[in-house]
Amino acid sequence: MAKYECNHHMKQFLNELPKCEHHLHLEGTLEPNLLFPLAKRNNIKLPSNFPKTVEELNERYKQFKDLQDFLDYYYIGCNVLINEEDFFDLAWAYFTKAHQDGTWHSETFFDPQSHTERGIKIETVVNGFKRASLKAQQEYGMSTNLIMCLLRHLPSNDGLKTIDSATEFLKDGSIKALGLDSAEKPFPPELFINCYSKVKEINPDLELTAHAGEEGDSNYVITALDELKVTRIDHGVNSIQDPKLMERLASEKTMLTICPLSNVKLNVVKDVSEIPLNEFLDAQVPFSLNSDDPAYFGGYILDNYITVHTRFGWSLETWVKVAKNGVEGSWISKERKIEINNAIDETYNKFKPLV
Numbered sequence: 386m387a388k389y390e391c392n393h394h395m396k397q398f399l400n401e402l403p404k405c406e407h408h409l410h411l412e413g414t415l416e417p418n419l420l421f422p423l424a425k426r427n428n429i430k431l432p433s434n435f436p437k438t439v440e441e442l443n444e445r446y447k448q449f450k451d452l453q454d455f456l457d458y459y460y461i462g463c464n465v466l467i468n469e470e471d472f473f474d475l476a477w478a479y480f481t482k483a484h485q486d487g488t489w490h491s492e493t494f495f496d497p498q499s500h501t502e503r504g505i506k507i508e509t510v511v512n513g514f515k516r517a518s519l520k521a522q523q524e525y526g527m528s529t530n531l532i533m534c535l536l537r538h539l540p541s542n543d544g545l546k547t548i549d550s551a552t553e554f555l556k557d558g559s560i561k562a563l564g565l566d567s568a569e570k571p572f573p574p575e576l577f578i579n580c581y582s583k584v585k586e587i588n589p590d591l592e593l594t595a596h597a598g599e600e601g602d603s604n605y606v607i608t609a610l611d612e613l614k615v616t617r618i619d620h621g622v623n624s625i626q627d628p629k630l631m632e633r634l635a636s637e638k639t640m641l642t643i644c645p646l647s648n649v650k651l652n653v654v655k656d657v658s659e660i661p662l663n664e665f666l667d668a669q670v671p672f673s674l675n676s677d678d679p680a681y682f683g684g685y686i687l688d689n690y691i692t693v694h695t696r697f698g699w700s701l702e703t704w705v706k707v708a709k710n711g712v713e714g715s716w717i718s719k720e721r722k723i724e725i726n727n728a729i730d731e732t733y734n735k736f737k738p739l740v
């Protein structure tokens with residue numbers, strides 16, 4: 386279905402273009418070739434009908450029916466993560482790949498409940514991820530933020546307990562934001578109003594986001610904005626169903642964190658060309674492009690950028706706009722935004738005569 390060529394210079398440009406990633410589940414970076422060794426290292430018995438080899442598992446990952454079918458595998462994968470070192474190894478492998486792909490800033494989700502419900506301490510999870518984030522800052526010059534997600538298929542009371550256990554990290558900024566993920570239907574955002582207001586009581590500076598409008602319709606996006614007071618929407622592709630909402634997202638500069646390859650793998654769309662990216666651009670609805678769960682969906686951030694190019698054939702100028710929208714929507718300082726934007730301009734000037 387590729388309509389446009391992504392030639393060598395264009396690939397190089399997309400690689401060197403400084404990118405910000407805002408929708409990346411650290412647990413979703415668990416590659417099969419790490420999953421099996423970790424299961425062995427930690428003596429975890431995988432279900433009897435679970436694929437037995439890396440190849441078989443990768444093959445199964447090509448056939449997800451929908452979000453829930455994927456989540457069933459994702460949560461089995463989570464079970465092999467036990468020690469702080471496992472969480473560190475997982476995140477460090479991701480940051481290394483993200484750096485190779487030209488990522489300058491990364492805001493990473495994690496799901497504490499998928500670990501604490503197995504008896505793992507939240508400190509084990511957060512400290513492993515924090516150590517890897519710090520190393521990415523020191524060795525790769527990346528800026529990073531951790532976003533704690535609540536699982537919406539669990540009761541909000543469980544979410545409140547999780548928030549309580551994370552108080553220290555929410556207060557000291559180790560966790561920058563609250564998010565909401567897992568099965569979207571039938572768990573609308575308003576079920577979690579108490580959790581979203583609770584984190585703001587703990588630290589008014591915390592940022593808020595939520596998955597909405599991936600399998601749920603545009604009303605999920607509206608209730609996330611109105612009831613949870615989020616300032617960013619994860620996925621949000623179904624916002625296109627409501628022109629008034631589109632106007633609102635544009636005027637309030639609410640960024641959508643779009644995940645092209647994920648949308649195809651989970652059958653939200655048949656092909657990346659169906660994602661209304663040009664409509665979002667025309668309506669000035671800001672969005673960033675992200676990999677979501679790259680180990681499960683067949684590609685990291687650069688793969689997503691390249692696939693989008695083969696479907697949309699954007700000019701360098703449009704790519705610069707998309708990259709700068711991602712910078713603007715990032716939860717980083719003004720100075721860091723200027724730094725990344727200057728590097729985007731430099732990359733543009735380098736490639737303009739070549740592409």
Ligand code: ADE
Pocket residue numbers: 410413452459566567568569596599647677678
């Ligand atoms: N958890 C991990 N990836 C997810 C996604 N794309 N949607 C909802 N929950 C998730």
Ligand code: ZN
Pocket residue numbers: 408410566596619677
């Ligand atoms: Zn997601």
